[in-house]
Amino acid sequence: DSLSIHQLAAQGEVSQVAAHLSKDSSLLSRQDERGFTPLMWAAAFGEKAMVDFLLEKGADPKTVARERESALTLASSGGYVDIVESLLGHGVDIDTYDWNGGTPLLYAVRGNHVKCVEALLAKGADMTIESDSGYSPMALAVALGHKKIQKVLEDHILKLY
């Protein structure tokens, strides 16, 4: 009964992942049936140490899953600002747009994750990209009643001008 590399990554089992990688380094970029890599599982479950370990081993943070999900969108949706910043530090595309109709910023707004919104804006996330259904980050914040995020977005706009 052994866990897959994806489950081990999600559960933060760094030493076990290291052991698996030493036997088969291709596991680093192994995508599951939906296209998710171990790095994406770790990002989705907020495993910061695992994310850093996998990046150090050379995991590609730019890989996207079948529906164009990325490690950055998963971390932004989960509100894991430390992982968001780690990924942004590795040159990922900050405005990846997936088939679910969202960018990392839109997911952070949707999840009411103020610090993630701030981190993404500070790194130049595009506030004009709308969701599939036509919601900009600002319109989404207003519609969801996420007042603090609305304020962060307004302050950011004021800073731009």
Place this chain on the structure above:
Amino acid sequence: SQLSLYTSPSLPNITLGLPAT
């Protein structure tokens, strides 16, 4: 030993429940 398995990551539908703009 009982293995605890995490469910596969998924992203929420961003505008679920909101009126279409």
